[in-house]
Amino acid sequence: MPRILKLVILTFFFSNLSVAQFGFSHEVGIIAGPVAFQSDYGERHDFSTNAGNTGFGIGLIHYMNFSYRADCNCYTPETYFNDHFKLRSEISYNKTNLEHFGEWVDRNSVPAAQLRGMKGSTAVTDIGMQLEFYPLSIRNFTATTGSWGPFVSLGAHYNFFSPTVTTSYNEYPGGLLNEGNVYPKYWTPSEGKDHGFSNDKGSTWSIVSSIGTRYKLTPLSDLIIDLRTQYYFSNWVDGLNPNPDLYKENKANDWNLWLNFGYIYYLD
DSSP: OOHHHHHHHHHHHHHHHHHGGGTOEEEEEEEEEEEEEESSSSOTTOHHHHHHSEEEEEEEEEEEETTEETTTTEEOOOOHHHHHEEEEEEEEEEEEEEEOOSTTTSSSSHHHHHHHHEEEEEEEEEEEEEEEEOSSOHHHHHHOTTOEEEEEEEEEEEEEEEEEEEESOOSSTTGGGSGGGSOHHHHSOBTTBSSSBOOOOEEEEEEEEEEEEEEEEETTEEEEEEEEEEEESOSOTTSBOOOTTTOTTOOSOOEEEEEEEEEEEEOO
């Protein structure tokens, strides 16, 4: 495990433990669900691309609940912030296999065959926080089994990504290192790299926002569903990045859409 990742994880857990000294209550949970990765593979706004480039993610989550104090088994002072906000910390992992879809792949030509042959994947480890806003009372939700607690959130994550780019189009020796096997758009140097593809690992920040709801299953447990969008501050997360100065359609960094289902337990 990279040294920086170990440091971030330790900071994540020790910060949560230190907050316990101030009397907040805590919740822990697990989430999982499909991830639609929006990248330089495939055609923008194409249904087959969106449906085909879909992976899976899983994560561990922790909440600081400001409305209740576990140390005294009592509510905190009733303020708007305490009754409508929670702070969510998360460590998650997702992986997606990627390929080109759309009209440019379906043609009977050498460039189309080059695109069809290019395959990839990316694995991303996230760690970060989101502030969740609940428009309805958190206290009322917590006290009522069978109730719903809708929320929206916004936060930042730090991401460690590991892409893999390969090709099955091998008309010439050398695979991706031979220009004859690569769609011209991806052979051109891009943003400091020799080509518009790369198998280099890296890290970057991302902005995360979501909308979802909780369902009060028991006094000490909830079910959760949320739909998250995540925009990375890098265009190399998927391993592809055509030169943006030459290919103006390459105007957005990589991002994903993740539908989470999960279970949350309240620490007594």
